[in-house]
Amino acid sequence: MIRKHVCPTCESEYELTSAHVPVRDKDSISCQICGTEIISWNGSRIWDAKLLKRGEPPSP
Numbered sequence: 097m098i099r100k101h102v103c104p105t106c107e108s109e110y111e112l113t114s115a116h117v118p119v120r121d122k123d124s125i126s127c128q129i130c131g132t133e134i135i136s137w138n139g140s141r142i143w144d145a146k147l148l149k150r151g152e153p154p155s156p
C-alpha cells in the first residue's frame with residue numbers, strides 16, 4: 097500500500113509505503129526537514145517514507 101503524505105508543519109511531501117512483517121514492530125518516522133512525526137505504528141504493518149518534495153522548515 098502506498099499513500100502520499102504532506103507534513104503538516106513544513107509541507108514536505110512524502111510517499112509512504114507499507115509492508116507486512118511477521119512480527120509486531122513499534123516505531124515511527126519523523127519528517128526529515130522539521131522533525132514532526134509523520135507516522136507511527138505498533139503492529140505488523142510497518143512503513144517506509146520517501147521524500148518527494150522538500151518543504152520549508154518553520155522559522156523559529
Ligand SMILES: [Zn+2]
Pocket residue numbers: 103104105106107108127128129130131132151
Ligand atoms: Zn516537516
